[in-house]
Every structure is written in C-alpha cells, then in structure tokens.
Amino acid sequence: MSIPGLFRGTPARKRVRKIFTALCGAVLAVLVFTAFTRKEAAPMTNHDFFRSLDFDDGLRVVTETFDRFPLQYGTTLGLDGNPQIRPIEFKFEQDGVLYFDTVEFYRSYAELQAHPYLQLCVCDPETMTYVRVGGKVNFTKDPAIVDRCFAESPVLTSQFGERRDVVVAYYLTEVWAEFNSFTADLPYRSYQLPNRFDAAAAEANG
Numbered sequence: 474m475s476i477p478g479l480f481r482g483t484p485a486r487k488r489v490r491k492i493f494t495a496l497c498g499a500v501l502a503v504l505v506f507t508a509f510t511r512k513e514a515a516p517m518t519n520h521d522f523f524r525s526l527d528f529d530d531g532l533r534v535v536t537e538t539f540d541r542f543p544l545q546y547g548t549t550l551g552l553d554g555n556p557q558i559r560p561i562e563f564k565f566e567q568d569g570v571l572y573f574d575t576v577e578f579y580r581s582y583a584e585l586q587a588h589p590y591l592q593l594c595v596c597d598p599e600t601m602t603y604v605r606v607g608g609k610v611n612f613t614k615d616p617a618i619v620d621r622c623f624a625e626s627p628v629l630t631s632q633f634g635e636r637r638d639v640v641v642a643y644y645l646t647e648v649w650a651e652f653n654s655f656t657a658d659l660p661y662r663s664y665q666l667p668n669r670f671d672a673a674a675a676e677a678n679g
Contacts, residue, residue: 519599523659528652531664532569535650538604539563542595549581550588557584561593562629564622569668570644571608574622574629577639585610591645601655608645611670618642646670 517525522541526534539545540563547561559581564572575582585591589610596603613619619642623630633640648666 519597519602520656520659523597523600523602523654523656528660528662531650531662531666532566534652534662534664535571535604535606535666536563536566538595538652542597545593545595547581548592548594549584550590551584552580552587557581562626563593564625564642567621569666570670571606571648572618572622572642572644574619574640574642576633577641582641585643586612600659602659603653605651605653606645606648607650608648610643611646612641612643614641618644644668644670646674 519541526537528534543562544560545563546558548556548558551557557580561573564574566572575585590607591610592605592607594603594605619637619640622640622642623634623637629640646668648668650664650666652660652662652664654661
C-alpha cells in the first residue's frame, strides 16, 4: 500500500492536512503584512510641503523651497538698462549665506559686475505660491566654495567639469525674502536675512 493510501482517512492524515493548512495561512499572512508595510508612502504634495515649513525661520523657508524647486528665475539689470530674466540654480547655504555661481563669459556675469544686485523667484502653480529673494552679489573664486558648487550640481559638472577655471561663485548680502500664496491656509511672510558678511561690512564701515 502506498504512503498516501496508508494515511487516507486516518487521524494522522487529518492532522497533517490541518498543519499544512495552518502553515499556508501563516505564510500568506506574512506576505500580506510585508507587502503592506513596504508600501511606499504617497509623495508629499506641494501644499503639504508648504504647510510643513517653519515660517518663523525665514532662511529655512528659502533654502527648503529652493531645494524642492531647484530651478529658480533670476533677474538682473541688463547692460542696455532693461531687465533680463534667466533660469538659475541655487547651489547651497552655509552659515546663513546663500551661494550661486556664474561663468566668466556669460552676459549675466557682466551685468552683475556692472550692477551687483539680483532678484530671484520660484513659483508653484499647484498652490499659486511663490518665494522671492533679493540681495547684493559678491563674487568669489575661493576654491572651496567653487568646489562645493560643483559638488552640489551635476549640471554644472557636466558642462564645466573640464573648465572649472571659468566658473565664478557668488554669495548674497543685504538679503531680503518674501513668501506669498493665493492658497487660503498659507501665510504671507517677509524677512530680512543678514549674514556674517553683512556684519563684517557694517563693522568695517562703522
């Protein structure tokens, strides 16, 4: 007699079937639980992102918004006296200072040398929210700052990684910022964001 036939209808056979059924149920429960717990959280909406900001910290409002919306639009005063607007990329913040970069042969570099003031804006159409930032441009060729600009930007590295000498970093002083939205539960805020270079300049002039 075969082994299946031996246990057919016997208590041992019934016990085996119960154990097998229980094991299958346990395995299925584990698989369902694992799938549920590994389910990725829904991405944060722009509305939720803005609501999560600490509006008492103007610097963080600016940097976190720039990080979420990495392409900003910057306005300079053109050499012909007319405003010029271009996409630019915020690079990083260090010790309260906002850093960007340009290139020696860019027209915007000549414009900023002639009139060293810049305004930036980023806008979210989903919530009709925008952040504006303005300040005075101060150029630097500090290798540590330029290297950090490259480290923060794959785009800059891909374009000028072999011509690093033409890249000029700059930081802003006399910085002001504005947060505004046409969404009812988001506030209006304006900020003055002085940094250590402002303090140094005031001390030198004082």
